[in-house]
Amino acid sequence: MPKLARALQQLPPATAAAIEKLGADLAVARLRRKESLKTWAGRMGVSVPTLQRLEAGDPSVGIGIVATALWLIQRDGELGKLAAPEHDRGALEMDVRKAEELGRARALASAEARTVKRQSKR
Structure with missing residues (x-):
């Protein structure tokens, strides 16, 4: 198993919870669209395990993958406002x-x- 980056080990609890909620919300969005993990992962250009990690709230999933998932549900426009x-x-x-x-x-x-x-x- 790969070593977890120090930054991820020091993730504030509220931030970790927000990432987990985002992952769960993205899973709900996929399910509401009646998309399988395989289909959704294919549309995102990632593997099924990566999509599963995203939906589980794994903070090590790359921001580009998160952005692509948000794009699929037409919420990527919010990214420019975050910071x-x-x-x-x-x-x-x-x-x-x-x-x-x-x-x-x-x-x-x-x-x-x-x-x-x-x-x-x-």
Whole structure:
């Protein structure tokens, strides 16, 4: 049995659960379309065992295979939105913190400049 990549061993539990749900949802989509594993795997260009791993939520299945499965059910358009910068909360929060820090720094500099100006007028 191949060694599991360290990144997969460190997969957060919520992420692992989401991958398992995606696999189960893809299995349901295939079954609702009354497609066999063999037919669906053939349409995807993968082996039946690979499709079974995908449907079981195996996180080592390649993203291209996942994308192809999503394409088969006409959901691949969502891939382009998954990591879109406008939805990156962590980066947005960092941008807000930087803006707040800049605002505080400018307010402090302005206050100091006013103080210096007042003192020079005396």
